[in-house]
Amino acid sequence: LLLYWAHVCLGVPDPHVRARLMQEEASRRTGGRVLLTESEQKLSERLHKLKEQEIAGPQFPPMMHFFEAQPFIQRSPIFSLLQRMPKGAALHVHDFSLVSVDWLVKNVTYRPYCYICFTKDQSVRFLFSAQQPLPRPQCSTWTLLETLRAKVGNVTDLDNSLIGNLTLFTADPGAAYPSQDMVWKKFEQTFIVTLGLVTYAPVFKEYFYRGLQELYMDNVMYLELRALLPKTYELDGSMHDRFWSLRTYQEVSRQFVADHPDFLGTRIIFTVHRGLNDSQVKEAVKMAISMQKTYPEVMAGFDLVGREDSGRSLWYFREALSLPVDLGITLPYFFHAGETDLQGTEVDGNLLDALLFNTSRIGHGFALPHHPVAKELSRKMGVAIEICPISNQVLKLVSDLRNHPAAVLMSEGHPLVISSDDPAVFGATGLSYDFYEVFVGIGGMSSNLGTLKELAINSLRYSSLSPQQKEEALALWQKKWDKFVVENSQ
């Protein structure tokens, strides 16, 4: 670069120097060094033209809130290409936001023994039970949904209001969620509502299978699931422990792979809430170690979840998080870190601390461009940032997605993968919506098919699979990719 600088200072812009500098900048970007075949170049040009049209159009979805943008995205030919594109792995998705909530309401709540009660703050709770369940504090008497539906005039209204309790979707998100506090409150609320349905053991299994199906339908071939691994229950009130949940994920995933041999499977990142205290997190870390020992094939590592701004910092849990190393054990971490707009707070230190605790990837890393030292470390350590643009927008970290900080990371070619965080709660499915926002909004006219290709490859390269598994996964992906390119480059 210094060489060019000498030319620059003369004040006469040499077109060759200019071209070289632009080339240098392009080559640093995510996908900037990917060599494209002739067919790939054709497809890339096609995408470029489509993007120009999309930018020139009257509505540019990445500027809009996802809830308002979604119908426009669905009509976009770029989106339809992205849906067909083999996207590799989903590396940052949470356990109970895997399946479109419609199914929960229109199928699961119609099953026998499904009880509902109503809380004072206009929410609901669900429970499957063979007999009338014991009353729960702060909630009305449990009513069988079957009975309730027979009583109410308009079942559709009831079902829609149930759906409203399970998702953040609303026609006017600006009015409904004026602040991060408000949107997080509702966000955590939806999980509590979901929990009653999905921790019913039979639903738990089926839910996960359907979750894999939604990803598979979106041309995702492998999943690393952030999972709370809650205890689950049966109709008679008997309980299964966390190990049952882990085992069940493994079994269901194996079944899914048996049914769909071009799907590679699932690995689990055990997560607990950062609202826990130090000794509770210690217990959780020990549990993770024990899970890893018993189920090394499916168990990938450990993470803390919940809103960073109102939770405890990684440094607060330093004793608990040092446990594995103290015991001479390697427990991979996959920390959420830097999911914040506030700079210089204790929580804003999570990024550096995640790296100091040798994290394998970083969830969100929204604040990373504000931390040049942490950014240098993560690049040198090959720690990929899991970018979830729709999540960041819906949770009000950023509005116009062209301003998403991933644009900075992409321009520098920082290790990145794209994921969807909690697609069902946001009304999304699979990874294609997030890929759309990244490709059209965050990348702007600078991103091309090389960007998409590198992002898809990254999702396997930065997964927790073994080197050998990665090689196999990449080979399978390449076959799918070549087919996709051939079919769409005309």
Added chain:
Amino acid sequence: LLLYWAHVCLGVPDPHVRARLMQEEASRRTGGRVLLTESEQKLSERLHKLKEQEIAGPQFPPMMHFFEAQPFIQRSPIFSLLQRMPKGAALHVHDFSLVSVDWLVKNVTYRPYCYICFTKDQSVRFLFSAQQPLPRPQCSTWTLLETLRAKVGNVTDLDNSLIGNLTLFTADPGAAYPSQDMVWKKFEQTFIVTLGLVTYAPVFKEYFYRGLQELYMDNVMYLELRALLPKTYELDGSMHDRFWSLRTYQEVSRQFVADHPDFLGTRIIFTVHRGLNDSQVKEAVKMAISMQKTYPEVMAGFDLVGREDSGRSLWYFREALSLPVDLGITLPYFFHAGETDLQGTEVDGNLLDALLFNTSRIGHGFALPHHPVAKELSRKMGVAIEICPISNQVLKLVSDLRNHPAAVLMSEGHPLVISSDDPAVFGATGLSYDFYEVFVGIGGMSSNLGTLKELAINSLRYSSLSPQQKEEALALWQKKWDKFVVENSQ
């Protein structure tokens, strides 16, 4: 950094390594290497505490649109400290948005011979004239404002509607300006309305004097004005040329300095609209060269203005902009560049081209963090970015100012100055509002008194003053600063 990395990879976070890395990150920030005296440290701690309170409060102004945030900012004790702080120079302010619009309506339009006409798109035009002016296309018959005011029942309503034509301010900016297109349309409209008033030669002089006064009241000591240098007119319709405007700025500024010896004066950056064609820009560059020759003391350089996204790129004007070098003349450039959310467009190339044309500073540079090569060049060349956060927010490049890209530049200690662009149109005055947004919002808890000190010093260091003038300016500023610190560190 590599040294630390070795420690990191062990996976056991060493608190000393952690502290060093945090220190390293802090030292890279704007102001991170500024040594503070004991009194300065006291004041810095006071500001830190105030900021913590502000962040914990129910309303955090940098998250809000400036029009909604302004009353909260006015009540902030940090803002009141920033108003008293000697801020150095205003380096990016436009000629006809210098003076609060109230004065234009409540004083200037009350003068004799002030005519008004009404356009079809609900705007107005003003003109001073000794006799009934000739009708203008697309505008109603000219009416004396005196006559109109005598006729209408409610003069306050009339005046408020005139104010509404001169500023972007509105109680509900989200509804009034749903898109960048809409807000820019109204923005350019306000200038056309203003023009009729301020190009009346007597008003032109007075307006500028008052503009300097507003800056002086806000503890700004020097101005570099982006000026269109329009022709001005007298009551009898006779005209003064652009040179008259330039001379007048010099004279008025000298008068102001005579009246306020601790004000340093004004230099002018001649600007033309980027909507012009190549030969018109060539003429303008020639005009700038001639102005520089005739008035070297006041003439600082040249720039192009107007919305980048809808205007022509710097590269389009490359012939015109190469003229000075071709003639063996140095004409300093102060280009607006990168005032865009769109990535990879032709206009997005303005940043690199501004640097290739050896620009002295860059106006906005909003897109700079998306251009790592341009960013490296601007750092190496010592080209400061003029950050105008309120302008970027009102013109809808970004909503929550904590996401302003200057946060990235600040975290890397990139050369920066803070300015206000078009304070009057945004309902602001001086630089304090923008300093508030930078200090509290963009910098978050990471910025301290050292940040403010470096930003103030930067404004003189990166000005177009001669080395000797800079030294004198810095000495004067230091005296003011020391006084400010003593008075506020208790």
